[in-house]
Amino acid sequence: MREEVVVHTTRVEHPRIAEEEAPGLPVRVHPWYAFPPPPSPSDLEHDLTPLRLVLSSRAQEAFRRLGREAAGAVGEVVRQARTDWKECELAGALAEALWARGIRPLLLLVAGEERLFRHRHPLPKERPLGRAFMAVVCAARRGLVANLTRMVSSGHPRVEARYRRVLEVEEAALAASRPGASLGEVFAALQEAYARVGFPGAWEEHHQGGLGGYRSREAVATPGHPLVLEAGMVLAWNPSLAGAKVEDTFLLREGGLLNLTEDPFWPAVEVGGRRRPDLFRNA
Template identity: 45%
Template sequence: MSELDVKLARVRDVLVKQGLGAVRLRGVDWFGWATCGGSNVVLLTTDVGVAEVLITRDDAWVLTDAIEAARLEEEEVPAGLKIWSAPWTDKAARESFVESRRAGAPVASDRPTRGEQALPAELVSLRWSLMPEELERYRTLGRDAAEAMTEVLLAAKPEWTGWELAGAGAEALWARGIHPALTLVGEERRLPVHRHATASHEKLGARAMLVFCGRRHGLFANLTRFVYFRAPTPVERLLVADVARVEAAAFQASRPGAAISDVYTAIVKAYADVGRKGAEAFHHQGGPCGYLSRDAIAGPDVPGVLQPNNAVAWNPSLPGAKIEDTVVVTDAGAEILTVDPRWPTVSIEGRLRPDLLVR
């Protein structure tokens, strides 16, 4: 069975179990999943794109308007999903079509409206467990995003502004067909002050942080790297080592079947173990990802369990230091996706992790 066939069969199994007549997948994340890497995005910042997927017990369509139908069919939608469209001015036509196809049973949606139900939790778990075809797309994306990061930070100059570094990052991602959903920059002065430093007019100075959340085929590659134009101080080196040890604890706790809250607890304990008790309060620690930059932000009361082949991106941080990569959780451990062999590394508990790029 193709990837699409497997996904449709799994959705229909849930429909039958839950007594549903159809599901409507409206979000950019769910559209990417259901179309096996297609995109309904025109405006990059939107959560809901220009089309949705309707799956019933015996059929499936992409619902859109006449503006987008031909392009989506040619470029974004796999064979096996039919295109339904109506004039963009006729909003009622789509609702009438859905009504005629739900066989009198309830409809569930990731963005429910007008009496629709929320998606069953079982469907959400299905999306978190990546299929082999999805993993291959993810591995390629991770490698390309990491190469873009290396390319930019090898070219960066101390006199660049944060805006220029973010722009160079976006250009490198776009050149690889990756949407630059996020490019954070921490310049020398702002880096130890703001954990979520958006790019500014300030010069990079002697060191800088660059963060990518890049989307392609619906999947997100999340990674953070640092460039230094001078030798790091012993204090800076210690901060880098400490966040890496906290991340190692998160990796150790990340296994299929592990509760997200338990991984968070391991992170909190690891901060205390390296003498940084309470540091988790100043920045979120990441969580499972895939078709969103984060499907959930880990916390003590956050529900959810990691699935087999679940992508995660943990990002422990301290003032002026952060670590982040996109990895896949398996029974054998963590497979790191965002890797470029050119980037300097350091061994942390037997695993190669990104070091500072000192130029």
């Protein structure tokens, strides 16, 4: 009997897997919102998951400290990074800064100019950062996980243009994130926003985020997801286009969203009345 090795992956991971991890092997690509066939652990099949989605006041305070310190560590390192650094150098510096604060880097992704437009989940490589680069961090402490992304550009026109559009998409998600709304309704707002900025199918290229908390994503938003948002939940949306992504972690309150990973030292731009991270423009 003839045997064949086939790599099963999502559209999110496909380019990187085919190019960097398993070149030459046949690949079967699945939509990110329908893979793997059995529900993944972030799809609420575990009985305890719904019980922990609304955080206690103590957990909320711990999350504030985690978000503030993680954002400070990431911002400090990324602002100091030079264009001739390798991606793995930046990842190493980020890990050192986070561990120094008692924060475990659950995930570290770095893409320099060469790989920024090709891979959404770029594992750090021996590639130079160049004129534009991205750092993605999932930072864990005492069980809680804060998610954030920061981007740098020294006048890269394509990155600049796409980042503006990603901010518009994110604003639609943030505006729709209120108590009583469902994850599916927020997801629909994201889909409409992608179409509005000229990229109607881009939501299929990468998951858009969802509920955070004790995992990077406790529940990933998908079309029609019925889960209803409540005050005390944590949200981390990460809309993206090839070459640009924005991401912070927010606490949902009755009066609106509180950005847990805001960095007062990072350059900001106002979008929809909210202070959002701008591109950092290095020398």
